[in-house]
């Protein structure tokens with residue numbers, strides 16, 4: 001079994017960690033980093049902490065418009081595939097790196113495996129929605145995290161090659177939770193105590209690129225009365241500056257993006273999490289921390305149905321109300337998103353079929 005894996009953005013490094021480990025135990029993996037994320041704190045730190053193998057190819061594509069970035073990745077991944085001639089190509093999630101990898105392989109008749117298949121927001125204005133729909137429709141193996149994802153695919157006429165394997169991010173949380181507790185000193189570095197702070201992340205284009213939405217979120221943050229820790233994505237740093245918006249509330253501590261172990265530690269010990277991230281919504285669920293999501297819809301509908309996550313859009317009043325009032329009794333919440341063996345299940349299937 002020879003698999004080319006294409007990653008490029010922070011959430012993909014996290015998801016690739018356990019799957020790369022499982023593939024390399026049984027076959028050959030050629031890891032391609034597109035360079036979509038490139039800052040030390042957005043890329044290298046994940047390879048070091050999660051012990052992801054050094055990429056065999058680094059394409060250094062960097063930040064560009066959607067078309068330029070995806071197009072350059074497509075050309076460069078195609079070159080790698082023609083040289084390496086793998087049995088399959090593996091991609092994760094819904095970024096431009098995902099789409100470029102999948103499209104390059106599909107055109108060369110190399111079968112595509114998509115981890116996190118079938119997710120839908122039904123909002124075609126999100127670049128991620130376009131990326132995931134297109135990737136699913138050229139994939140040979142569709143590894144779905146939830147039954148909802150399986151249903152979405154079947155309603156689009158995709159019924160072959162689907163496997164319900166749970167969510168690979170649970171594998172990663174389980175593997176690293178104790179390590180984070182041992183190795184991360186982020187709480188003492190920030191002089192915060194468990195359950196005394198709100199953890200915030202903010203980076204979705206639909207929020208950051210719309211001055212009205214970003215302004216409403218910033219105005220809610222500026223009203224917060226409890227300590228908030230905000231590891232800020234570089235996209236958002238740029239957009240705040242561009243729109244002349246400032247976080248002036250001394251309760252909100254804006255810090256650079258943190259590594260995975262620090263992030264996990266911050267998540268596990270937060271009193272609540274306020275986010276627009278996909279991955280962080282699920283990690284809040286695994287950490288049993290109430291999640292307030294600054295989006296109008298979510299792909300992770302199970303978290304809302306189970307009552308652990310609430311959608312507040314970019315509405316200042318709702319954000320502040322939920323930060324005050326939203327609580328969850330996790331003793332009533334059943335497990336979801338599989339059993340933490342997703343990486344092994346994926347590699348079992350690939351090994352059997354290749």
Ligand code: UD1
Nearest residue numbers: 009010011036037038039042063094095096127128234235
């Ligand atoms: C991308 C994904 C998004 C995912 C997010 C995870 C797409 C279309 N979007 O969004 O689905 O949730 O990654 O974090 O693929 N930048 C840096 N340094 C970096 C990386 C980015 O400064 O290492 C800045 C650049 O100004 C860049 C901007 O962030 O233009 C946006 O980066 P980009 O990769 O285009 O999109 P993300 O917002 O990171």
Ligand code: UDP
Nearest residue numbers: 010011014231257258259260263277278279
């Ligand atoms: N993450 C991190 N440090 C941060 C912010 C996020 O390690 O400062 C991790 C987070 O724990 C999760 C992943 O990055 O595992 C999610 O990535 P992101 O929110 O950028 O993307 P999304 O999941 O929304 O696509």
